[in-house]
Amino acid sequence: MSTEYIKMVVGIDDTDSRDGMCTTYLCALLKDELSSFASILSEPVLVRLNPTIPYKTRGNASVALFLECREPDKVMEHVTQRVASMACMDNENTNPGIVFVTGDQFEKVSQKLSEFFMRAVREVITIDEAKELACGLGLQFKLFKNGRGLIGALSACGAMLDTKWDHTYEYLAYRQKDFWGTPRFVDKKSLFEADRQTYPNTWDTVDLKNEMVVCVPHSGDPVLYGIRGKSASSVEKAASFVSSEPVERVCIYRTNQGTDMHLISVPKISDVLGLHSYILEGQVCSEPDIIRGGHTIFSLKDDTSNTIDCAAFEPTKNFREQIRKLIPGDRVIVYGSVTERTVNIEKIKIISLSKKYEVKNPLCPSCTKRMKSAGSGQGYRCKKCGTSSMVTEISEVKRELEAGFYEVPPCARRHLAKQLLRFDKEDLPVFPGR
Template identity: 60%
Template sequence: MIIGIDDTDSNDGMCTTYLGALLLDELQAYGTLETLPLLIRLNPTIPYKTRGNAAVALKIRTDCPEKVTAHVVSRIEELAHMECEKTNPGVVFIPENDYDRLKPVLGNFFEKAVKDVIEIQEAKTLISELGIPSKGFKNGRGLIGSLAACGAMLNLEAWDHTFEYLAYRQKESWGTPREVEKESFFEADRKTYPGTWDTVDLKSRQVVCVPHSGDPVLFGIRGENPAIVAEAASLIRAEPIERFAVYRTNQGTDMHLLSVTSFAEIQDMHSYRLEGTVQAIPRTITGGHVIFPIRDEEGNEIDCAAFEPTKNFRLLIRKLRPGDKVELSGSVSSRTLNIEKIEIKTLTPLYKEENPICPNCGKHMKSSGRAQGFRCKKCGTHAVSKITCEIKRDLVAGLYEVPPCARRHLAKPLVREQKSNVNIFPAR
């Protein structure tokens, strides 16, 4: 059977992946886990998410499904932060004899949950119509992610994978400052990058894979395969851990991005890949955010933003000028695209007027007075007017990304890009 679980955490603590890791060990008393567990990130723009908007799925072969179901439900009741208004757990159980029947419909549901907005009733209706065993707690919003995670497990061949090694703290340490040796994370990065990424941010000297909330996670190493994330984790020096789990994930895949033919189709709470032309010099607003508009071929415009947490990425954005052709990736809120990546496709030429150059000595001439042209004092040569020169742009066409400290879970890091004939500039 496949088990999907979502929404057991809160802003203050707990973590659905921790429950998944706990069940990985405990359910072995009832059967055999058949594959790596899944950690699925859903639409990152959903306003009622708790923290990372993640669901998990486990696949187990068992002769006692009733005992498995009872155990999972009891663990959710025990560990989920039910007292939090935003915590509304859900769990779904897919029997093996239903795999083929449910694979296409839940595969579509999974993709929709990552890219679109799904209401609770839609998930409940689907469960009722298809006769899927499930249990919702409180308003049951977690049933959305639970169904999506099951759809992902049923369709492993249909989506891009990365992996994350998650280490969990001993329970008595929850809510206290994490004890980690910062330099060991930089060592792990040096030895495993680019097979791993987003462990550290070199420019800001930050460790970015250690959370700061009260949840059970000590650190999470993301990478291309289970072996490389385990190698990186083995180099970390930190407080003792209770347990760990390696999850297969859709993190770092750009799975959330939609394509549109017209900016008129853009909706809030969705993520896009947009191509357009810069319409104005980027401006810095209160808070340090950098904003500029782009226009599509139909004349529709949308504002794009490099927000303050993107740090030095804003220096790049400030170099854009009207006429530059760009492709942007990011999520839309309040009709503004929060930039995750930018491909600068072409740079518009910029020009300035300057005094003419003497053909003999190569130096700029001086003005001879109002309406009297220009003269080289050394050579005596004359010219009638100023000349127009192209300004060298302090910018190179290519693909750029926000730094690791500002990267969203689903955004594909440039070390994973395989574009040909494009300059790629990974943020490190």
């Protein structure tokens, strides 16, 4: 055994499935187990990658641990055995990957892994690209099945080695194994109290407008609930108010959730690619259309007259009411992911509102009642007074909408979407969606 302490970063991804397991649970378990022969140097990282990737299992998250030990081989062996035994290998979409970065490599690989991390959040990366990078950097890694998890594992290592990116925190409580797959018990009132006591330092625990609990998942994975917020102390305080079934273990992660890290600002709609997420400015060029299912869609036109559809889907609930008040000519900035040439709106900033007019039959100058149509091309006539007019009455209508930011409610929030409460004061929202 070496007498020298060696720093290591361990990145892991793609151990779960839509039916069970959770990569963050495996990370929390390893954090506790490795503590018996290694020192954990910081909170683990949980990074959400490109939300549009079609082969993701659930939330497209990867994790990394930063530790110090005398026996790196022992760490590698333990981690590999745990992933092999606990990952959902029977599921065709589960393809784990593990990456190990050791101390003498940090300076050499940090920049390239950081760049790879940012690309994985915004772009579509192939398994071959990830393998080429890992081999080129001389990293030790372990793949299972097709090894797609290598992409996320490298990304998480890049995040751990780069302290400059905007981040938030999440407190995750995990269920005892005997409870996995059964209905969860988390007292609803206690979650609303946790929110009341700690908002705005924590967020998306509950959705007040829709009276919904947001932080408790519904799948068969080990997570009992997750509290998100601005600091480790904030999420820990919120969790102290929660009453629930027995908890096996907890873990606080540093994460890129709530940062808008996935969004790319482009000047033209012609620059937009599918499976990417964007900030787009333009002019509303169609009346919002409510389609089957309650989804609301309008067209956005940029300054080169290219257009793209923008959608507020049914799960965004009351957010759709604001989108339906838009009219052609309104100038807006939309934020969201693009699939099938449609922007899934996460939030919108209304820059300026177009004037709206109402056309009415003219008033009779004698009795002040509305005239009736006298027939096609014949103007209007008052049946009582016999007066007539060829001119309609046009008046401006007050808009039931104000310029400013609007966001989807917490029940529809995507992991990476930045909450308006995290924006600078000069961009204070009109409609905080809470």
